[in-house]
Amino acid sequence: MSSRRNLADVARVIKQHQSFLLTAHVRPDGDAIGSLLALYWALRGLGKRATMVLHDECPQAYRFLPGWAAILSPDDADDEWRFDAAVVLDCEGLERTGAVADLLANIRPIIDIDHHAGRKAFGDVHATYEDAAATAELIYELLGHLAAPLTADIATCLLAGLMFDTGSFRYANTTARALRTAAALVEAGARADRVASALFAEEPFPKVVLRGIALSRARLAAGGRICGSYLQRADFAATGALDEHAEGIVEELRGVGGVLVGILSRELPTGEAKLSFRSHGVPDVSQIAAQFGGGGHREAAGSCFAGSAEEALDAAMAAVERALAEAEERQAK
């Protein structure tokens, strides 16, 4: 196991300083928040001063983590703020900190800790390792170099980061080292089931029932390569579900074995239908959405449709079926 020596350099620099600004990227995810909070508690445990500042608010899903309420906004900055050093976590570049970058312009040294691939190092001290499953894995190792106690709170924050970035140990970045780190965190008092249920599992009841309605109506086309379903306003009314509760359904339709394109059509409060398309990259669903005046990416696209949700679904399934047939013809030539 490589020793990631730059973390020893980072630890040395941290020991030499007293007050820190800690930040991470805009639209923070579980690894950004978990790593940030863990380092915050560890520095405080070492008798240092630490101030967390993020461009965005802490998302609701991570508010089970101890310390989230202490995260400040760049708007909270005042003239009294003085920092000996800054730590930038889980960012591919300084600009990923959003408005926090303005604050960082006046702080030296800047310490850069990250695990993203193909990035340029920035700042004055770097510990960037592509083979780390998450920034949280690096923070865990940094705490060892700092001889900082691994409290149950810190372990919980780090496990949240690690479980988020590995999709609960389902993604290809799930290395033996990541699993061993997780074991140490559980041993220190983190509960994988609690972290998972906060990060992944807990869903509002109306959302679950709405998903049930959509999945129960799913149908296949094009020999099982297209899976589509629809939702009407009556379904939202019957379940008390909000529009945002339809999130994730179209990914489940795409997740059916053999399916290339998942489609969800749902009636909007305006009476129009909203079409969502998902693929695994082939076919390019942004081109199909474009036929309906919409757009997006290869894997995820959407558009509106002047008609009922069922009519929209029929039209969308027919369009995808044509696109698949045309692609086959091109291949046959």
Add this chain to the structure above:
Amino acid sequence: MSSRRNLADVARVIKQHQSFLLTAHVRPDGDAIGSLLALYWALRGLGKRATMVLHDECPQAYRFLPGWAAILSPDDADDEWRFDAAVVLDCEGLERTGAVADLLANIRPIIDIDHHAGRKAFGDVHATYEDAAATAELIYELLGHLAAPLTADIATCLLAGLMFDTGSFRYANTTARALRTAAALVEAGARADRVASALFAEEPFPKVVLRGIALSRARLAAGGRICGSYLQRADFAATGALDEHAEGIVEELRGVGGVLVGILSRELPTGEAKLSFRSHGVPDVSQIAAQFGGGGHREAAGSCFAGSAEEALDAAMAAVERALAEAEERQAK
């Protein structure tokens, strides 16, 4: 870390014998199949003869595991079959092996390896540890006692068992020991992402629609602390779903925000109902299942019910509601 000494006894008995019948429970899950195949390969690697026999066919979802096609049915038994010993995996009782029990009647010694809680040991040699996350975790440790090489194939089978029974490390049985075992398996060549995508990601269409039907019928009780649903044979018939396709639904019911206990009641081909209970550890659902003549773990338990699926659900929801009320009364005192 306790050493689970009975595994050393099991290893000793295995070393003394040459030909083995290996089996696991009816309606085999990922842990049953993964543990069975891993032990099969390990015994063969040690130059022993091993024959796998299961009451049911290997479910489609586990056919990515090496060796599944060698699993036989009790109908394949012939007069030539002679075994020095049998190993019964992941079974709370001998009767859980279904029709394989008839074959076991003529074999001694029987080795019992399992991790279910509140069970009675059976057979002649036992290694039953409730604190193991999965039977696969015990097989991993047994291989150490046998000095059997941990090939990538064996590691893959064991990781499948471990990931299945921990819900990819999201359930309360995700101990540090389970995570360390997983680390060792990944180090030996198992790929967590491949196991996860085979176990969890691609789902057959009938399974998705069946889940939809169950979720669309979900209802809450006890102020949102119980979430239950049911499935009838007609639902299986309408969707073409198999019994194994009901897997995972009860975990989704438990995953509803605020829910302490998820319950799924489904009609079996026999006309009886099968009740599945899931909690986050409190209340202990094995005690509730015991009221219906079943059993299991704190977090996961089940039982049969002589009545319709809806009647079973009503009775189960009422029993859980009583258990919650009694727990509150005890706390108030």
